[in-house]
Amino acid sequence: MAKYQRQFFPGESKPAQNRRRYLDPKIQLKKLRDIPMDDVVRLMGHRTPGQAYGSIHAPIEEATEPECPIRKLVVPIEGAKAGDRIRYIQFADSVYFAPISPYQRAWMYLSRYRGIDTGTLSGRQIIEVRERNLEQIAKELLDNETFDPALTGIRGATVHGHSCRLDEHGLMFDGWQRYLWDDEKKEVMYVKDQVALPLDKKIYVGQPAPMADLKERTTIFRADGYDMNDDKEVVDFYIRIHKLRTLGGYRPFDVKGE
Amino acid sequence: MAGKDEKLFLDACKAKFKEEPTSMETKYYCYGGWKQSKSKVEFQAKADEIAKKRGFPMMNEDIGVPLGQRSWMPYRLSHTDLVVEADDLHCINNPAIQQAWDDIRRTVLVGLDSPHQTIQKRLGKEVTPETINAYLETVNHTMPGGAVVQEHMAECNPALVEDSYVKVYSGDDELIDEIDPRFVIDINKNFPKEQAEKLKKSIGKTLMQAVRVPTMVGRLMDGATVSRHAAMQISMAFISSYKLAAGEAAIADFAYSAKHQSITMGSMMPARRVRGPNEPGGITFGFLDDMVQSDRVYPDDPARAVLETVALGAAIYDQVYLGGYMSGGVGFTQYATAAYTDNILEDYVYHSVDLIKDAYGGFCGVKADDYAKQMKLADQVSSYALEMYERYPAVMETHFGGSQRATVTAASTGIAVAMATGVADNGLNAWYQSMLQHKERTGRLGFYGFDLQDQCGSANSYAYRSDEGLPMELRGPNYPNYAMNVGHLSGYAGIPKAAHLARGDAFVASPLIKVAFSDKDLVFDFANVTKEIGRGGLREFVPAGERTAVIKG
Numbered sequence: 081m082a083k084y085q086r087q088f089f090p091g092e093s094k095p096a097q098n099r100r101r102y103l104d105p106k107i108q109l110k111k112l113r114d115i116p117m118d119d120v121v122r123l124m125g126h127r128t129p130g131q132a133y134g135s136i137h138a139p140i141e142e143a144t145e146p147e148c149p150i151r152k153l154v155v156p157i158e159g160a161k162a163g164d165r166i167r168y169i170q171f172a173d174s175v176y177f178a179p180i181s182p183y184q185r186a187w188m189y190l191s192r193y194r195g196i197d198t199g200t201l202s203g204r205q206i207i208e209v210r211e212r213n214l215e216q217i218a219k220e221l222l223d224n225e226t227f228d229p230a231l232t233g234i235r236g237a238t239v240h241g242h243s244c245r246l247d248e249h250g251l252m253f254d255g256w257q258r259y260l261w262d263d264e265k266k267e268v269m270y271v272k273d274q275v276a277l278p279l280d281k282k283i284y285v286g287q288p289a290p291m292a293d294l295k296e297r298t299t300i301f302r303a304d305g306y307d308m309n310d311d312k313e314v315v316d317f318y319i320r321i322h323k324l325r326t327l328g329g330y331r332p333f334d335v336k337g338e
Numbered sequence: 339m340a341g342k343d344e345k346l347f348l349d350a351c352k353a354k355f356k357e358e359p360t361s362m363e364t365k366y367y368c369y370g371g372w373k374q375s376k377s378k379v380e381f382q383a384k385a386d387e388i389a390k391k392r393g394f395p396m397m398n399e400d401i402g403v404p405l406g407q408r409s410w411m412p413y414r415l416s417h418t419d420l421v422v423e424a425d426d427l428h429c430i431n432n433p434a435i436q437q438a439w440d441d442i443r444r445t446v447l448v449g450l451d452s453p454h455q456t457i458q459k460r461l462g463k464e465v466t467p468e469t470i471n472a473y474l475e476t477v478n479h480t481m482p483g484g485a486v487v488q489e490h491m492a493e494c495n496p497a498l499v500e501d502s503y504v505k506v507y508s509g510d511d512e513l514i515d516e517i518d519p520r521f522v523i524d525i526n527k528n529f530p531k532e533q534a535e536k537l538k539k540s541i542g543k544t545l546m547q548a549v550r551v552p553t554m555v556g557r558l559m560d561g562a563t564v565s566r567h568a569a570m571q572i573s574m575a576f577i578s579s580y581k582l583a584a585g586e587a588a589i590a591d592f593a594y595s596a597k598h599q600s601i602t603m604g605s606m607m608p609a610r611r612v613r614g615p616n617e618p619g620g621i622t623f624g625f626l627d628d629m630v631q632s633d634r635v636y637p638d639d640p641a642r643a644v645l646e647t648v649a650l651g652a653a654i655y656d657q658v659y660l661g662g663y664m665s666g667g668v669g670f671t672q673y674a675t676a677a678y679t680d681n682i683l684e685d686y687v688y689h690s691v692d693l694i695k696d697a698y699g700g701f702c703g704v705k706a707d708d709y710a711k712q713m714k715l716a717d718q719v720s721s722y723a724l725e726m727y728e729r730y731p732a733v734m735e736t737h738f739g740g741s742q743r744a745t746v747t748a749a750s751t752g753i754a755v756a757m758a759t760g761v762a763d764n765g766l767n768a769w770y771q772s773m774l775q776h777k778e779r780t781g782r783l784g785f786y787g788f789d790l791q792d793q794c795g796s797a798n799s800y801a802y803r804s805d806e807g808l809p810m811e812l813r814g815p816n817y818p819n820y821a822m823n824v825g826h827l828s829g830y831a832g833i834p835k836a837a838h839l840a841r842g843d844a845f846v847a848s849p850l851i852k853v854a855f856s857d858k859d860l861v862f863d864f865a866n867v868t869k870e871i872g873r874g875g876l877r878e879f880v881p882a883g884e885r886t887a888v889i890k891g
Contacts, residue, residue: 173782175780175782180781181780183777183781183783200783201740201784201785202740202741202743202744202782202783202784203739203740203782240738242740243734243737243739243743244364244366244735245357245361245362245363245734246363246364248363253407253408255403256403256404276403299781301780301781302728303729304728304729308775318775319717321796322774322796323709325770325794326767326770326796328797329799329800329801330799330801
């Protein structure tokens with residue numbers, strides 16, 4: 081029997097290829113910017129740079145753990161070892177060719193990171209993890225190609241905007257205006273953290289990518305981009321899931337050779 | 339109705355936004371905030387007045403996220419010209435939505451066959467058309483709160499309970515001919531001939547009462563009280579009109595039949611829902627479908643009837659039940675109204691009807707077991723709906739919540755397959771196909787809890803086993819997987835309606851409910867659901883159960 085190889089996602093279209101690329105932990109995603117770690121910490125707003133991590137329990141080494149085979153098998157992540165709080169970063173992704181969309185974020189997070197919890201909604205995706213691990217992950221996610229300054233928003237609350245039309249600078253709507261367009265620098269700058277508290281300093285997150293570029297990078301199928309109906313394998317894939325679930329619940333004896 | 343290539347939502351979109359509906363770009367943060375909304379301005383002025391009077395703060399539109407950063411969207415009630423603000427559609431603000439629920443809750447159907455047998459066989463008295471008429475006159479005195487048996491009794495003020503009455507109907511034309519027409523819901527008059535024949539055949543010779551207890555009773559007590567109020571006042575009417583002994587054991591039969599051989603609109607729910615009988619969570623989709631009367635008044639437009647059903651479902655199930663009873667708070671209006679405003683679902687459903695007629699052999703042209711063809715149709719309809727969101731950013735922004743788009747897209751898909759096959763369960767299965775397609779195509783769907791049901795729904799859509807499934811007509815908010823299925827219930831309700839209309843049926847689940855809601859004396863017009871809700875939003879709708887009659891000044 082051949083060794084199983086993860087396939088991540090079917091299809092040959094660009095969004096299908098992008099999905100595979102984002103999901104495959106062996107692929108290093110392109111780093112497009114380098115936001116200083118202190119600014120990442122400021123954007124999230126869970127602690128001020130330099131402040132000690134809050135903890136919810138003593139370091140595991142100092143605790144007396146019950147005898148448990150699972151605890152022996154699972155190596156704790158650094159934040160868990162230290163007893164960090166669980167904190168979050170949440171991204172909103174525009175329907176207008178944001179590099180990645182909520183479900184692909186969920187799949188990517190679960191494929192690439194350990195010790196996380198994630199929740200999927202229509203416009204936003206939260207990732208929750210021990211704080212020191214979160215900061216590493218957040219920096220990765222802000223620096224790499226899954227983030228676009230115009231079409232990805234860092235939003236803890238009042239997240240809607242993913243489906244709104246874009247403003248005159250091509251930015252996704254944000255009810256709190258956490259970020260603004262700097263017309264001189266032609267860059268997007270954050271003036272509020274993810275729960276819309278004003279920042280002490282402006283944090284620049286770079287220039288938005290051209291729409292033509294984003295259409296090639298996105299995971300989103302759209303009629304005015306790459307239409308899912310043009311990728312037969314993806315269509316067959318979703319129909320197969322539906323059909324097998326239907327038959328599995330209704331006429332399981334009809335599921336043969338699938 | 340617009341031509342095949344004309345998008346039905348365009349007018350509403352143009353009224354919402356100054357940009358072309360196809361434009362992806364607009365301006366934000368420049369519209370003057372909440373002050374661009376007439377209702378918010380009114381709210382703030384009132385809140386200021388209240389705060390001043392009571393000496394501590396009330397609502398303040400400047401608290402929280404700045405409202406009105408976007409251009410304030412008005413909402414057009416689908417298939418009407420009525421335009422309102424979102425606030426006007428909140429069920430607390432909209433008396434028509436409240437009355438729709440009041441009219442449903444306060445209706446109980448009580449058969450007369452059993453009490454007539456008691457009177458004749460046990461008490462030895464004759465039942466004739468004359469005695470029935472005398473009883474009906476009496477019960478129309480007792481039901482609103484009139485006393486008949488004891489003297490020196492307190493009664494209800496008629497001005498408070500003017501909406502209360504009792505009428506009868508039957509499939510037996512000869513019997514009905516003998517009854518005082520003022521007390522009759524006349525099937526022959528109310529329904530097109532073909533529908534009337536089917537209804538009368540299904541109802542048979544039974545003589546049924548449509549009892550409307552006062553709106554006030556349901557409001558002050560609860561849904562379960564409705565049948566008790568009816569039973570008490572029916573018993574009194576029998577005692578008085580047939581000159582019976584009030585303490586005789588046989589009288590209990592009247593109360594028993596009224597309480598336990600009657601049909602309330604909402605079935606019992608499990609204890610974990612903490613709701614009594616006859617509450618909106620117990621209304622099956624089939625019952626709700628039969629309350630809607632569009633197919634009676636506009637028999638040549640089945641799509642309209644389906645859309646009206648979705649609208650009623652959105653108001654009762656999503657806004658009142660899930661948004662109010664189960665969740666509380668104010669968040670559900672924006673979500674639920676997407677299904678009945680701005681002609682978006684309208685466009686998808688009428689497009690589906692055209693597609694079914696052009697390429698799938700018309701209504702019921704696809705066999706219930708031709709799964710490949712059903713999946714093909716579902717794929718086409720769902721793709722069309724999603725494409726409209728992509729081609730028309732104004733439509734996307736109108737349904738700015740993913741759950742709104744998911745529900746509306748899946749509803750159109752489910753309705754299409756239900757119409758193409760004439761089977762509601764086929765339609766339901768297509769709903770779930772749409773959800774999976776939507777998720778795969780856009781990389782997003784609704785919210786956590788919403789997605790759960792949709793990703794396992796394919797597997798239970800055909801299940802009839804207890805606690806796993808039911809025929810779609812008998813499912814409802816009470817069905818385990820739909821108990822917190824926010825935003826879905828409206829669309830679900832449309833699916834059995836679509837199937838039965840495609841088959842040419844005169845009702846979905848109950849001919850008795852269908853006839854009961856055809857009565858012109860109901861306060862809410864169930865043939866024009868969106869129009870009524872729009873009138874409520876415009877403050878033109880006059881509900882029942884108002885207390886002004888007993889308030890000085």
